[in-house]
Amino acid sequence: MPAAQISDLNVFLEENHTRIREELFEFLRIPSVSAQPIHNADTARAADWLKSSMVKAGLEAAIHTTPGHPIVMGEWRGSPGSPTVLVYGHYDVQPAEPLELWTSPPFEPAVRDGNIFARGSVDDKGQLFLHVKAIEAHLAARGKLPVNVIILAEGEEEVGSAHLEQFIRENKELLACDAVVISDSAMFAPGQPSILSSLRGLAYFEITVQGPTHDLHSGSYGGAVVNPAMALARILATMHDATGHVAIEGFYDSVREWEPEIRQQMRTLPFDEESFRGDTGAPELGGEEGFTTLERLWSRPTCEVNGLLSGYTGDGAKTVLPAKAMAKVSCRLVPDQMPAEIENLMAAHVARVAPHGVTTTVKHLHGGRPWRAKLDGKLYDAARTALATAFDKEAVVVGEGGSIPVVGDFERILGTPVLLVGFGLPGENAHAPDEWISEENFRVGMRAMAAFWDAYGES
Numbered sequence: 001m002p003a004a005q006i007s008d009l010n011v012f013l014e015e016n017h018t019r020i021r022e023e024l025f026e027f028l029r030i031p032s033v034s035a036q037p038i039h040n041a042d043t044a045r046a047a048d049w050l051k052s053s054m055v056k057a058g059l060e061a062a063i064h065t066t067p068g069h070p071i072v073m074g075e076w077r078g079s080p081g082s083p084t085v086l087v088y089g090h091y092d093v094q095p096a097e098p099l100e101l102w103t104s105p106p107f108e109p110a111v112r113d114g115n116i117f118a119r120g121s122v123d124d125k126g127q128l129f130l131h132v133k134a135i136e137a138h139l140a141a142r143g144k145l146p147v148n149v150i151i152l153a154e155g156e157e158e159v160g161s162a163h164l165e166q167f168i169r170e171n172k173e174l175l176a177c178d179a180v181v182i183s184d185s186a187m188f189a190p191g192q193p194s195i196l197s198s199l200r201g202l203a204y205f206e207i208t209v210q211g212p213t214h215d216l217h218s219g220s221y222g223g224a225v226v227n228p229a230m231a232l233a234r235i236l237a238t239m240h241d242a243t244g245h246v247a248i249e250g251f252y253d254s255v256r257e258w259e260p261e262i263r264q265q266m267r268t269l270p271f272d273e274e275s276f277r278g279d280t281g282a283p284e285l286g287g288e289e290g291f292t293t294l295e296r297l298w299s300r301p302t303c304e305v306n307g308l309l310s311g312y313t314g315d316g317a318k319t320v321l322p323a324k325a326m327a328k329v330s331c332r333l334v335p336d337q338m339p340a341e342i343e344n345l346m347a348a349h350v351a352r353v354a355p356h357g358v359t360t361t362v363k364h365l366h367g368g369r370p371w372r373a374k375l376d377g378k379l380y381d382a383a384r385t386a387l388a389t390a391f392d393k394e395a396v397v398v399g400e401g402g403s404i405p406v407v408g409d410f411e412r413i414l415g416t417p418v419l420l421v422g423f424g425l426p427g428e429n430a431h432a433p434d435e436w437i438s439e440e441n442f443r444v445g446m447r448a449m450a451a452f453w454d455a456y457g458e459s
Contacts, residue, residue: 009450025109028118034092058139066163069155083178084148089128090157093120101433115436122437123430127183134449146457185422193387196420198399201333201370203342216321226357229310232325244288298399339367368405382455390448
């Protein structure tokens, strides 16, 4: 890529950086908390603000209503015959509570130690906005883009994207594209650009064990009636063997193993296990034997107890034999495990190991499919080129232990590959007080995405 082509975009971004940062701060000041009805007007205001920002950048933009919060869509289709890329992000944010744990007000951006602190700074307003500005750089400096671009921004990501899949299906032709790009994730480390290659799926259950019809006196009935809390403990204890392997029959049958070269790269990443352990506060790390911590997080399925409830838990003593016990259990999934398959296996396992004298129910509350990218082709080559250009360092391939269900929706409905390239950092408190984004990552992220349009267009 000729240096002059890079420099004119970087010059624009640098000359306008003060303005761009202040615009970002305006965006961050809007408390677009999708989960709280008290902020519905603010969420609508954020959609209006984003639409106006896209128009100022040179895009045609419109707001599409849904039964929930609106979807904002911007378009530039001035390159007939060239590929079309869809950029996805979200303008809604998590609730800011507990407010007392914020060093500065959550919706008043503050810069400390080179980081921008505000709710939504990294998840996902900052990362979405840098895409808008990268596009603006092309249109302002050159009057055109080398590709056609769609920006799709929703306002319900933090509450499950309830209406996004339907919108994509109903507007499949309008959203037709050659690739989807998403920045809603983190880099492996400061200064280390990263391409996110996998996401774990989810199967979330509520397991209930019912014994007597009501709580009983543990002295009068203990030893003669099966205790549901003890029965539940026995059931949960059967879900793993001594090596940390999930012991639910058939659980691993659909697991697709990683390519040896990717697994080897994971093992060579400069990961500080002791620092990771220190961040968790755990006395030591553990998990499935035979795998590194990163492999356990990125490439292996799990079965975890998320909550337990039974009997008396108040102050003092109450000698009760509880009538019922309940556990919340989640399974993180990897390709090619499917939530419905795991639901059947979980129900069969609980029924098989439950002791006599109680009845059990397994309720599947919700789930999402896992995802793994095919890391070849023009899309990923362009991403590697752009990231190396902006960061002066080759990108590494990383995984993510969590889930972003919309990634799979885009692939299945639009039939197009998805590139996940984020500019957050570990420890950025995305859903916690004092959320932040590195100001340098925001700056270099704009350069990287501006370079990406050239690299992908040339390919």
